Amino acid sequence: MVSTLEIKQRAIELGADLVGIADLQRVEGLPTVPQKLMEPYTHAVVIAVAISPDVLEQITTEPTPLYLHHYLAANILLDDINLRLQREIMRAGFRALAVPASQIVDKGNWMGHISHKATAKAAGLGWQGKSLLLVTPKYGPRVRLATLLTNAPLEPDSMLANRCGTCQRCHDACPAAAIKGGSWEDHPQTREDALYFSRCVEKVNEDFAKRPEIGKPICGVCISACPWGKPK
Ligand code: B12
Ligand code: SF4
Ligand code: SF4
Numbered sequence: 001m002v003s004t005l006e007i008k009q010r011a012i013e014l015g016a017d018l019v020g021i022a023d024l025q026r027v028e029g030l031p032t033v034p035q036k037l038m039e040p041y042t043h044a045v046v047i048a049v050a051i052s053p054d055v056l057e058q059i060t061t062e063p064t065p066l067y068l069h070h071y072l073a074a075n076i077l078l079d080d081i082n083l084r085l086q087r088e089i090m091r092a093g094f095r096a097l098a099v100p101a102s103q104i105v106d107k108g109n110w111m112g113h114i115s116h117k118a119t120a121k122a123a124g125l126g127w128q129g130k131s132l133l134l135v136t137p138k139y140g141p142r143v144r145l146a147t148l149l150t151n152a153p154l155e156p157d158s159m160l161a162n163r164c165g166t167c168q169r170c171h172d173a174c175p176a177a178a179i180k181g182g183s184w185e186d187h188p189q190t191r192e193d194a195l196y197f198s199r200c201v202e203k204v205n206e207d208f209a210k211r212p213e214i215g216k217p218i219c220g221v222c223i224s225a226c227p228w229g230k231p232k
Pocket of ligand 3: 129130131132135163164167168169170171225226227228
C-alpha cells in the first residue's frame with residue numbers, strides 16, 4: 001500500500017517545494033496527447049519546484065542566459081523526482097506515469113502530453129492567472145511543474161479560488177502584448193480567451209529562441225512581473 005502522506009513526504013524529501021493530489025474527474029475533457037492518456041488513471045500527483053526569485057528579478061523585458069540554465073536544471077530535478085515517485089508507486093503495485101516536465105509532443109498545436117497547469121490547479125497548488133500561468137500563493141508563478149498519473153487511491157486536495165483580482169501587471173509587462181487581461185473563476189475555455197496566442201509563440205520562438213545565448217523558447221517576463229511570490 002502507498003499512502004497519500006507517504007507520497008507527499010517523499011516528494012518533498014526528494015526536492016519538491018509543493019505537492020498536491022488531483023482527482024482526474026476534475027479535469028475530465030482536458031485535451032491530452034494521446035487523447036485517451038488519462039483513461040487508465042484516477043489521480044494525479046503534481047509537484048512544483050520553485051524558481052529562484054533572484055534569477056527572475058534580473059528579467060524585465062527578455063530572458064537571460066542565467067534563467068535558461070536555471071530552467072533546464074529545474075526540468076531535470078522535476079523529471080528526476082517524478083521518475084523516483086513513479087518507481088515507488090509501481091513497486092507498491094499501482095500504475096504510474098511520470099509526464100515529462102517540458103516536452104512538446106504536438107508541435108503543430110503546441111501541446112505536451114497533458115497540461116501541468118491544469119493538473120496543478122486541480123491538485124490545489126494554485127490558480128490559472130491572467131497570464132495563463134499557474135500562480136501559487138507562496139511562490140506566485142515562480143514554479144515549474146510536473147505531473148504523475150496513477151491509479152493509486154489517493155486523497156485529493158481542495159482547489160483554490162482565483163486571486164488575480166484587478167491586477168494587470170503581466171498584461172502590462174508582456175513584450176509581445178500577448179496577454180488579453182481577461183478573468184475567469186476556474187479556467188479560460190481556450191488559450192485564445194487568455195492570450196493572443198500567436199504573439200507569444202512568435203516572440204518566444206522567432207525572437208528569444210533564435211538568440212545564440214538563449215536558444216530555447218523561453219521568456220520569463222510574465223513570471224517576473226507577477227506580485228505573488230515576488231521578493232519585497
Ligand atoms: C507547449 C508549451 C509552451 C508553448 C505553448 C504555451 C501554452 N500556453 O500552451 C509556448 C512555447 C508558447 C510556451 C510558452 C511559455 N511557457 Co510553456 N509549456 C508548454 C508545455 C510543454 C505544454 C503546454 C500545453 O500542453 N498546453 C495545452 C493547453 C491546452 O493548456 P494550457 O496552456 O494549460 O491552458 C488550458 C488548460 O489549462 C485549460 N484548463 C485548465 N483546467 C481545465 C480543465 C478542463 C476540463 C479543460 C477542458 C481545460 C482546462 O485552460 C486553458 C485553456 O483551455 C508545458 C508543459 C506541460 N506539459 O504542461 C510548458 C509550461 C506550460 N510552460 C511554462 C512556462 C513557464 C512558459 C513560459 C513562461 C516560457 C518560459 N519558460 O519562460 C511561457 C508562458 C506562455 C503563457 N503565458 O502561457 C510552465 C508553466 C509554469 C507555471 N507556473 O504555470 C510549464 C508548465 C512547464 C513546466 N514544467 O513548468 N510554453
Ligand atoms: S511568455 Fe513572454 S511573450 Fe509570452 S505571454 Fe509571457 S511575457 Fe508575453
Ligand atoms: S501578474 Fe497579476 S494578473 Fe497576472 S497572473 Fe499575476 S496576479 Fe494575475
